Amino acid sequence: MDSTANKKLHPTNYQLQTRRLSKDNRLCFFGPEICCNQKKRKVNYPSIIDEIYQTIKQIKDRGKVAAYIPELANIDPQNFGIHLSTIDHQGFGIGDAQHPFSIQSIAKVLSLSLAYKILGESIWERVGVEPSGTAFNSLIQLEADHGIPRNPFINSGALVICDILLSHLENPKADFLTFIRTISDNPNLGFSKKIVDSEKSVGYRNIALCHFIKSFDNIKNDPIAVLDFYFNMCSLEMNCQELSKTFLFLANQGCKLSDQQKILTPSQSKRINALMQTCGFYDESGEFAFKVGLPGKSGVGGGIIAVHPNQYTIAVWSPKLNPRGNSYRGMRFLEAFTTRTESSIC
Ligand code: GLN
Numbered sequence: 001m002d003s004t005a006n007k008k009l010h011p012t013n014y015q016l017q018t019r020r021l022s023k024d025n026r027l028c029f030f031g032p033e034i035c036c037n038q039k040k041r042k043v044n045y046p047s048i049i050d051e052i053y054q055t056i057k058q059i060k061d062r063g064k065v066a067a068y069i070p071e072l073a074n075i076d077p078q079n080f081g082i083h084l085s086t087i088d089h090q091g092f093g094i095g096d097a098q099h100p101f102s103i104q105s106i107a108k109v110l111s112l113s114l115a116y117k118i119l120g121e122s123i124w125e126r127v128g129v130e131p132s133g134t135a136f137n138s139l140i141q142l143e144a145d146h147g148i149p150r151n152p153f154i155n156s157g158a159l160v161i162c163d164i165l166l167s168h169l170e171n172p173k174a175d176f177l178t179f180i181r182t183i184s185d186n187p188n189l190g191f192s193k194k195i196v197d198s199e200k201s202v203g204y205r206n207i208a209l210c211h212f213i214k215s216f217d218n219i220k221n222d223p224i225a226v227l228d229f230y231f232n233m234c235s236l237e238m239n240c241q242e243l244s245k246t247f248l249f250l251a252n253q254g255c256k257l258s259d260q261q262k263i264l265t266p267s268q269s270k271r272i273n274a275l276m277q278t279c280g281f282y283d284e285s286g287e288f289a290f291k292v293g294l295p296g297k298s299g300v301g302g303g304i305i306a307v308h309p310n311q312y313t314i315a316v317w318s319p320k321l322n323p324r325g326n327s328y329r330g331m332r333f334l335e336a337f338t339t340r341t342e343s344s345i346c
Contacts, residue, residue, distance in 0.1 A: 063320025063328030071198035104299030147216020293344025
């Protein structure tokens with residue numbers, strides 16, 4: 001049966017096979033499955049985004065706004081925006097896509113990109129590349145791991161990356177901002193002093209993390225300076241359109257889309273995407289990979305960026321978070337989006 005079936009299922013014979021196969025229930029099962037893989041579909045992203053957006057807006061938002069940073073609790077929890085940017089220069093936004101918000105931990109991908117660009121592979125001597133399976137602000141593994149954070153996206157790892165940048169940049173905050181403005185082609189992007197002050201006023205865990213890592217000699221600078229840089233980095237504000245455009249270099253093999261300027265090598269870009277895929281959602285990274293199937297990164301401001309290498313980036317913002325600190329609606333939206341467009345990498 002195998003050889004006959006293979007011959008019949010050759011794509012050039014498809015019309016003929018369908019007719020013949022439909023008489024036989026068993027063989028009929030194989031026809032559409034094989035042809036499905038081979039057909040090229042033109043996806044109407046705007047109409048799919050619009051449709052999913054309207055559906056998700058109707059369902060009850062079960063999340064809670066991150067109140068542990070007082071200033072974040074002042075955001076209107078009903079905000080909901082999406083923006084898609086493709087590497088063939090298309091863009092589509094809906095809802096509150098133009099409303100700026102605090103990107104929080106999403107900025108950790110950008111600080112990592114800059115540190116990786118400056119130092120190359122030696123950064124992996126200071127921070128690991130394994131999922132932690134713990135919350136973003138957990139201290140628990142650091143003792144056993146002798147102050148080497150599991151990955152650059154948990155707070156401990158991001159603090160080490162900030163320390164690296166502090167050692168290599170002349171004016172760390174200003175130089176980091178210049179890097180962000182360059183990759184985004186947007187001179188207006190900036191930190192939010194209100195968010196910085198608010199986070200500093202309650203930053204006990206991050207302060208503990210930074211001093212603890214210092215005790216293992218994996219923080220080289222004054223912890224107060226490292227924390228100041230970290231809180232500023234997390235306070236970066238962007239809207240969904242700006243966020244999706246900023247991340248396009250990771251969908252474009254490390255090159256800025258507008259002028260093809262090299263930000264990272266293709267190999268470095270691949271590795272950052274791999275880290276987003278495996279560590280971007282803390283102890284929910286497996287779930288995000290399982291349901292969405294794209295490299296991504298979340299922030300407690302309610303934003304999520306997802307990257308489809310060689311195709312697009314998509315930013316979603318909805319402030320209410322699930323118990324693991326990731327946007328409730330954002331996760332739901334992206335799951336439906338990659339399912340409907342059949343455009344995940346998994
Ligand atoms: N600034 C936040 C913190 O350190 C970032 C956490 C996040 O976005 N997951 O707690």
